[in-house]
Amino acid sequence: MQDEIIRYENVGISFGSKKVLSNFSLSIPKGKKILMKGKSGTGKSTLFKILLGFEKISEGSVYYRGKLLSPQVSWQVRKEVAYVSQDTDLGEGPVKALLEEVHAYRPNRKKMGPEKLHMFMGELELEEDILEKNFENLSGGEKQRIGILIALLLGRDIFLLDEATSSLDSGLKKKVADNFLKHGDWTLFIISHDREWEREEVEIIEIEKTDLIEE
């Protein structure tokens, strides 16, 4: 299929000798919204990291826009896909400097306008003065929202959201989900335990825990 963005084919993931996922197949066409659920330790985050080239698969194959994953393809993914990590240790120093650094990267130049920044900040209920604060002193919820803010500012239309709303209050969770889901052309691949993402237009996939096989 031409519009296919991501495809996993019989993917298996092992940590050391522990097999956590096997025979995982999934095709994500453009504009599709997928919510992945399942217990921790089932390799969900690893599925994202594989795509970004941070982890290697043990078996099977992964395609991005029809191309088999390779170092070159992973570098392409990093330029085209917005990733919100579960880990909120994104940097240090003033938030403003952090945003500037991100926008100095070659693929992101000329992407950030002040009006876009203020619009997204409003949607995420972030106060203006947060830009002057040091990132490391923010609360967990604020750090998480900065992560979402950066992803939105990149102006990309494919998103990997790894527990992106876990530390937000339920009103904000809903608001964030609404904001992402209102874009019909955005491709969303979501890992979350938050019910706010469970909508009609979202396909839900349950990841079963593979029986732990110790060789």
Add this chain to the structure above:
Amino acid sequence: MTSPDISISSLMLCFLLLVIPLAISYRIKLHISRTTIDAVARMTIQLVLVGVFLTYVFDLNNGALNLAWVLGMVIIASYTTIRNIELKMEKLLLPVILSFMAANLSVLMYFNKFVLDLGNLLEARYLIPIGGMILGNSLRGNIVGMGEFYKDIRRNENRYLYNLSLGASMYEALMPYIRKCLRSALRPTLANIATVGVVFLPGMMTGQILGGASPMLAIKYQISIMIALYVSTSMSTAFSILSTIHTTFDEYGLVKKEIYREKGKKKEKRK
């Protein structure tokens, strides 16, 4: 005017001074008598050997041999750097040697040619001691700079990966780490430059004055050597980091885990 000779018996009188720290160590149970004797013995043997070798090298004053001597020092300095920062040799030794050579030899040659205006750039009396000072300083700078770089990149791996995921090239994502470690590497040399003469008289200057040089000549040498040290340390540390990146990161931009020497850390169990 030259320095008075130190006869063997005078040297013995100097060793006699060691009775004082040894007595103190014994009296208040410092337990450093053994270490003191070992250190002094090592120093004596090493320096006697160096003295004998240098006597020959200086007498022969063969350009190729002098250069070979300096290259030997480059290899030892590179090896010592990597050993001190707990990384494995195989991926790093060659780029570090090349970086040390490019940075330190070019500064050394420039110094001999334009500052000292030597007819023979490979003159043993200048090439070897000045080369030694430059290399020694680079060695210290590299241990701090490279050590910090590779430690940081591992400690902050998630942050680094996150920057890659945002579309940063490897250099863009590494730049904050490179900046930080170069600053740390140069800080001691800068502090030395700023305090020289006030807090301490450097060994080279002291040596020249003892050797009969005028203080004004000695300070001119000192000023030039300090600048040479700063330049060569910045260059060699930057070169080492930039050149090792090619061998220590894979094509995905991730640091290769196998370059780290594990000390007593538990490894992934494999059966």
